Amino acid sequence: MFSHLFAGATVQSNVPESSVYSIARGYGAANLIDGDPSTLAYPGSYNLDYQISLANLTHLSFAKITWGYFGTNSAYVSSWALLAKNGTGQWTTLAQGGFPNSAITQVSLDFIATDVRILASSTTNWIGIYDLSIQGGQPMSGFAVTSNVGETVNCQSVQPNTNLVDGNDNTFAYPCNYWFDYTLDPGGSAFVDSVNVVWGYFGSDPRYIQTWRLMGLALDGRTWEVVASGLQPGASETLIPVQNRYRKLRIAAEGSNWIGVYEVQVFGTLLPLTAQATVVSNVPEDPVYSIARGYQASNLIDGNTQTLAYPGSGQIDYQVSLGQFTQLSSAWIYWGVYGTNPIYVSNWSLLARRAPDQPWVTVAQGGFPDSATTLVNLDFAATDVRLVANSTANWIGVYELKLDGVPLQ
Numbered sequence: 523m524f525s526h527l528f529a530g531a532t533v534q535s536n537v538p539e540s541s542v543y544s545i546a547r548g549y550g551a552a553n554l555i556d557g558d559p560s561t562l563a564y565p566g567s568y569n570l571d572y573q574i575s576l577a578n579l580t581h582l583s584f585a586k587i588t589w590g591y592f593g594t595n596s597a598y599v600s601s602w603a604l605l606a607k608n609g610t611g612q613w614t615t616l617a618q619g620g621f622p623n624s625a626i627t628q629v630s631l632d633f634i635a636t637d638v639r640i641l642a643s644s645t646t647n648w649i650g651i652y653d654l655s656i657q658g659g660q661p662m663s664g665f666a667v668t669s670n671v672g673e674t675v676n677c678q679s680v681q682p683n684t685n686l687v688d689g690n691d692n693t694f695a696y697p698c699n700y701w702f703d704y705t706l707d708p709g710g711s712a713f714v715d716s717v718n719v720v721w722g723y724f725g726s727d728p729r730y731i732q733t734w735r736l737m738g739l740a741l742d743g744r745t746w747e748v749v750a751s752g753l754q755p756g757a758s759e760t761l762i763p764v765q766n767r768y769r770k771l772r773i774a775a776e777g778s779n780w781i782g783v784y785e786v787q788v789f790g791t792l793l794p795l796t797a798q799a800t801v802v803s804n805v806p807e808d809p810v811y812s813i814a815r816g817y818q819a820s821n822l823i824d825g826n827t828q829t830l831a832y833p834g835s836g837q838i839d840y841q842v843s844l845g846q847f848t849q850l851s852s853a854w855i856y857w858g859v860y861g862t863n864p865i866y867v868s869n870w871s872l873l874a875r876r877a878p879d880q881p882w883v884t885v886a887q888g889g890f891p892d893s894a895t896t897l898v899n900l901d902f903a904a905t906d907v908r909l910v911a912n913s914t915a916n917w918i919g920v921y922e923l924k925l926d927g928v929p930l931q
């Protein structure tokens with residue numbers, strides 16, 4: 523959920539790295555953000571100052587600093603600070619401390635940043651850091667926006683809904699009314715890290731917004747929950763921590779004049795379709811050759827192409843319940859060796875049904891895949907999908923089934 527925040531990020535050491543004691547020993551700055559707590563970033567100095575440029579604007583919600591023995595022995599780190607900045611803004615100190623007295627320091631954060639920096643110093647010895655990891659969210663895009671309030675007829679100053687998510691803090695959505703209520707649909711279920719609402723003067727000037735609410739539609743598609751609410755914002759922007767899964771979001775407000783809103787910036791990530799799915803094997807799974815070896819059905823949709831679903835049989839029949847009515851657009855089957863060697867899969871089919879009480883429909887099928895992966899395009903709305911395959915000669919398995927589509931609700 524939180525990984526990849528450092529994907530595409532670059533790190534530099536603002537303290538010159540010693541060619542002998544840092545670089546030659548493989549203690550370069552890159553080790554700080556490689557996600558590996560056994561690789562050390564160590565400039566060869568009493569001070570360290572590593573600066574990370576994130577690939578995307580990121581809402582920082584949590585940091586974990588792995589000091590190792592540099593944090594547990596008071597002969598090493600005597601003070602440290604974690605800083606961040608947004609674009610050309612000033613560095614802001616998010617957290618700081620003296621001797622960590624711990625191999626790991628964890629801190630909660632709430633800051634939107636393009637760059638992160640960690641500084642530490644020792645009065646007596648050279649120091650390093652094994653790893654820095656950050657959790658948070660990056661901006662989501664592709665929202666469909668609908669207005670849930672009527673617009674005043676013949677209003678010349680109406681501003682379009684799309685201005686709410688155009689990435690421009692200077693354009694606003696404005697229904698020509700005393701209230702607004704916009705639904706943002708990301709196209710699927712999402713983990714929402716945080717939401718930054720740019721009210722502009724509608725929020726900073728007390729003559730405009732009087733009450734507001736951010737709501738989230740639960741994954742069941744039925745219940746709207748109030749994520750946050752308030753009276754006059756008293757500011758041109760409000761950053762709202764969310765840290766929850768929602769199908770849609772909604773921002774609403776009432777004013778004592780006509781009101782609008784400039785931008786709603788959502789930090790988070792779309793969940794894979796199978797995040798809510800469950801799978802069962804209709805072929806009994808062999809206790810010795812399937813279950814005991816960790817080849818259970820759940821491996822089919824765990825998002826990992828290294829984990830195998832293998833019932834211990836010459837046929838497979840895995841049934842996936844999507845958990846929501848979904849317009850399927852493609853399926854990607856990762857057979858691995860079972861698709862490349864003709865002694866394994868000799869024929870397969872993908873079935874789907876529109877509801878648990880509806881008949882199964884074959885949406886794709888084939889013989890020996892002759893490939894480690896099979897990609898099929900689909901145009902079918904389904905609640906359940908089934909992957910069936912047979913071998914005439916050997917037991918078979920499948921590493922992963924990835925489904926793409928859009929929930930219909």
Ligand SMILES: [Ca+2]
Nearest residue numbers: 553558561652
């Ligand atoms: Ca590391």
Ligand SMILES: [Ca+2]
Nearest residue numbers: 685690693784
């Ligand atoms: Ca805008």
Ligand SMILES: [Ca+2]
Nearest residue numbers: 821826829921
């Ligand atoms: Ca898998």
